[in-house]
Amino acid sequence: MKQKIALVFEDDPHVLEIYEIVLQGMGFHVNSSMTSHDVLERVEKSRPDLIIMDNWIPDIGGVQATQLLKQHDTYNKIPVLYVSANTEVESLSKMARADAYLAKPFSLDELEGQILAVLEGPAI
Numbered sequence: 001m002k003q004k005i006a007l008v009f010e011d012d013p014h015v016l017e018i019y020e021i022v023l024q025g026m027g028f029h030v031n032s033s034m035t036s037h038d039v040l041e042r043v044e045k046s047r048p049d050l051i052i053m054d055n056w057i058p059d060i061g062g063v064q065a066t067q068l069l070k071q072h073d074t075y076n077k078i079p080v081l082y083v084s085a086n087t088e089v090e091s092l093s094k095m096a097r098a099d100a101y102l103a104k105p106f107s108l109d110e111l112e113g114q115i116l117a118v119l120e121g122p123a124i
Helices: 013-025 038-047 062-071 087-094 108-120
Strands: 005-009 030-033 050-054 082-086 100-103
Touching: 005 013, 005 038, 005 082, 013 100, 013 108, 030 038, 038 062, 038 082, 050 062, 050 108, 062 082, 062 087, 082 087, 087 100
Parallel strands: 005 030, 005 050, 050 082, 082 100
Antiparallel strands: none
16 A cells, blocks of 8 residues: 655744654655745655645745645645644635645644545535
8 A cells, every 4th residue: 555645835844843743643754845936846746645735835835836736737636734823824725725724823633633634525
């Protein structure tokens, strides 16, 4: 059975470490990026089963990076969990066309729950 792959776009190394611990504990191989300008190239290389996208990721930002993915014929079915400390995270995730969202700060249980939910289908 092929190991699932998660691609995480996060520029805070401490938050990235949390994602890696939780995702690896769930059986994922984790690839990450601290920028978003090459989102399509990174997705092409990783072929992820799940994408976690931070709102404030440098260069083009989470909304635009997610929109690029959701407009792409090959990548638009990959579930995207949109994460932000912005109080408007729900509306930002809808604008981005993400499949689910998670507000920072979050608990490990909330993170794991949203990962499982986004893998099952759209939550927003």
